[in-house]
Structure formats: C-alpha cells, structure tokens
Amino acid sequence: MFPGASSTGSKIQEEPGKLFASTSRQVEGLKNQAKGKTRKGVGDLKEADSDAKKAAKK
Numbered sequence: 001m002f003p004g005a006s007s008t009g010s011k012i013q014e015e016p017g018k019l020f021a022s023t024s025r026q027v028e029g030l031k032n033q034a035k036g037k038t039r040k041g042v043g044d045l046k047e048a049d050s051d052a053k054k055a056a057k058k
Contacts, residue, residue, distance in 0.1 A: 011029065011033065012029075015029075
C-alpha cells in the first residue's frame with residue numbers, strides 16, 4: 001500500500017458525506033482517517049526502532 005493511501009481513501013469517503021449531509025459517511029471517513037494515522041505512527045516507530053538497532057550495531 002502506498003503511504004497515505006488509507007488517509008486519501010478516507011478523505012474521499014468523507015467528502016460525499018459532507019456533500020449529501022450524511023453524518024454516518026462523514027464519521028466513517030474520519031474514523032478511517034484516524035486509523036490510517038495510527039497505523040502510520042506505528043510504522044514510523046517500528047522504522048525508527050529498526051534504524052536505532054542498526055546504528056547501535058555499527
């Protein structure tokens with residue numbers, strides 16, 4: 001999956017909710033954006049941990 005793809009998809013999901021005044025679609029889009037940001041944060045932490053371990057071995 002491409003970085004930010006989940007967030008982009010969530011924004012696309014949220015916009016029709018705004019257009020058609022569908023609160024449930026807006027909430028679903030926002031919830032998915034939050035999930036995407038959380039996943040990105042976890043991925044960033046894992047990458048930083050891996051980088052730190054590699055640096056410590058040198």
